[in-house]
Amino acid sequence: MHVLVIFSGPAGRIDGLPAELRRLGAVVVEIDTKVGGADHDLTRPAVATALLERIGRGEFDCVFMGTPCESFSIAHRPKLRTRDAPWGVEPVPHDWRAYTAKHNALARFSIRAAETALGVGVGVAIENP
Numbered sequence: 001m002h003v004l005v006i007f008s009g010p011a012g013r014i015d016g017l018p019a020e021l022r023r024l025g026a027v028v029v030e031i032d033t034k035v036g037g038a039d040h041d042l043t044r045p046a047v048a049t050a051l052l053e054r055i056g057r058g059e060f061d062c063v064f065m066g067t068p069c070e071s072f073s074i075a076h077r078p079k080l081r082t083r084d085a086p087w088g089v090e091p092v093p094h095d096w097r098a099y100t101a102k103h104n105a106l107a108r109f110s111i112r113a114a115e116t117a118l119g120v121g122v123g124v125a126i127e128n129p
Helices: 017-023 033-040 045-056 094-119
Strands: 002-006 027-031 062-065 123-126
Touching: 002 017, 002 045, 017 027, 027 033, 033 045, 045 094, 062 094, 094 123
Parallel strands: 002 027, 002 062, 062 123
Antiparallel strands: none
């Protein structure tokens, strides 16, 4: 089984989902800037497109995403989102604009990745937002 874990966190951990999947015999591909730096930065269009193409070719049996959720949390201060403004309150506090925009881009990527995987019959799991 080939599993793609997007937003996997640091490489080489002995705990967590990627490690457990490997113990169960899966081949795991981890995508995270903490693993591959700029080559794994899904806010970069070329990186995102290349990964979506791999998913669309059916290279993976399952795609798991732990989309960054901090800015979506109701506990976040300042409050950046509401039920009526899930993509960000208006006006977004000036010091938080780039942060919110990055999280929106990663959430949108997660949506596209899920749609792509489901379109080719690949299982999807999303943790967070």
